[in-house]
């Protein structure tokens with residue numbers, strides 16, 4: 001039996017700001033239980049939902065030296081869907097009303113968390129064969145592990161994997177300050193280790209010290225070796241390319257299932273979507289005050305509203321696209337500039353655009369279950385999960401060919417009658433609009449082809465089965 005410990009800063013259903021939480025929440029359930037004992041460790045945030053906080057079982061506490069004094073480390077535990085979760089408690093660090101604050105404060109908090117992840121192991125009596133770290137917040141785990149090796153037998157032989165969900169976020173601050181806070185020897189802060197461009201970089205530390213580095217799609221694994229996607233670390237990604245691989249994410253096929261979804265007014269399947277799915281569209285048009293018309297093509301957008309997601313392209317041609325026979329339904333929050341952009345178009349085209357500037361699980365499922373197409377023109381996209389959810393619901397993704405979008409959406413070929421969606425190559429607003437209009441044309445003029453494509457989309461398998469197997473192989477190899 002191999003023991004694996006996931007370390008991460010967010011995880012569904014406890015705390016979520018992005019796709020990372022979906023992955024950390026669903027992947028551990030999908031390993032072969034006879035061969036792998038996979039557990040997860042998270043910070044115990046005060047801003048977790050009350051219903052979960054109440055369920056945590058207190059195990060013990062101890063003190064750990066960190067940033068100049070002895071710090072309280074409480075350990076809580078919860079078993080959910082057969083997976084054991086540990087929560088690290090320190091009110092000073094995790095008492096805020098949100099998980100992230102930015103700057104040196106986050107570096108101090110997640111440095112503490114990373115050190116605590118290792119320090120609790122002898123106490124919970126779980127010595128993992130592999131610690132699987134996710135994103136910069138756990139970047140110091142492999143570094144502390146290297147440091148701990150010199151202090152005793154216990155930590156020798158524990159392997160680490162660093163999974164990059166988004167290379168844009170690295171955990172960077174002035175070397176001197178970081179060194180003081182995290183308390184690692186000066187030796188670690190050289191340009192071949194934690195230092196990058198004269199600052200300390202926590203993710204870089206993780207990438208340098210992890211035994212294996214993975215990212216969440218094959219294409220992104222290649223892209224990050226180039227300057228545009230490499231975020232300053234493309235040299236390092238090239239240097240580590242022998243240990244770097246891409247494993248595409250999956251989604252939870254029980255949670256995302258149009259046949260059983262509790263939020264849809266009409267459930268449907270690959271057999272009856274032609275008749276049933278459109279009823280959800282009419283229900284949503286009614287709920288959101290859009291023109292009620294089952295025939296009108298509806299395009300969904302569910303996203304963090306940030307530059308990464310390609311909304312500059314949308315802003316540029318939204319007026320033009322709104323001249324067409326289409327409706328847009330947007331759900332999400334983020335940068336004010338994009339929130340206001342969508343609010344503006346909803347105001348200007350009230351029967352065509354619905355801007356829902358909030359997040360709701362229920363509304364997201366209704367959008368996946370109602371729209372005809374789903375727009376995701378990302379500037380870069382390590383994997384992307386929404387396009388997988390869309391495929392599952394027979395809502396055809398329109399994507400830019402980057403990262404995981406390129407690996408999971410097969411563009412329509414009208415001559416060969418293949419494909420599960422639409423895609424365009426260049427980060428260019430008119431190129432995007434060209435593809436949106438092409439999709440409109442197929443939707444209105446070639447409905448049979450469109451429906452065939454929906455069928456193919458719905459029968460694609462992006463559950464975790466295949467990807468979990470690839471992680472298992474990696475664990476075994478280590």
Ligand code: GLC
Pocket residue numbers: 018019020023165166216249381382383384385404
């Ligand atoms: C980040 C990436 C997204 C990926 C997710 C989970 O949010 O931006 O592309 O799907 O992590 O790996």
